[in-house]
Amino acid sequence: MRIHLTLYRDGAPRRIDVDLPPAREAGLGLTEWEGASVSTALQVLQRTLDPRIGYVLSCRRGLCKVCAMRIDGEVQTACTVPLHDGITIEPAKERLALLDTVVELSLVRKARAPAAPH
Numbered sequence: 001m002r003i004h005l006t007l008y009r010d011g012a013p014r015r016i017d018v019d020l021p022p023a024r025e026a027g028l029g030l031t032e033w034e035g036a037s038v039s040t041a042l043q044v045l046q047r048t049l050d051p052r053i054g055y056v057l058s059c060r061r062g063l064c065k066v067c068a069m070r071i072d073g074e075v076q077t078a079c080t081v082p083l084h085d086g087i088t089i090e091p092a093k094e095r096l097a098l099l100d101t102v103v104e105l106s107l108v109r110k111a112r113a114p115a116a117p118h
């Protein structure tokens, strides 16, 4: 399974194409990648490709939204989106990227916060 990945480091995007190792060899008890989440792939890549790959995970159920990233052009939660061959993974907003797929969420939360009562 091939992933098109954009990692944001040192102020610039780095686009790479990565082939995941066979699912049976990933140490996750999977027999195939279909149905596994994007965040699972990032965890495997952190172990097998680059231990510095940056991503954020918390609830792993699509509730907290901290794992939001742009997947196939749409901002979605990495823990709930299933992999497919040729998937594209990028930071949710390049201008807010801190490291790889991690973005500055405090600015997003501030923009979405309800106005203070007067």
Ligand code: FES
Residues within 6 Å of the ligand: 056, 057, 058, 059, 060, 061, 062, 063, 064, 065, 066, 067, 068, 077, 078, 079, 080
């Ligand atoms: S880790 Fe909470 S929504 Fe993905």
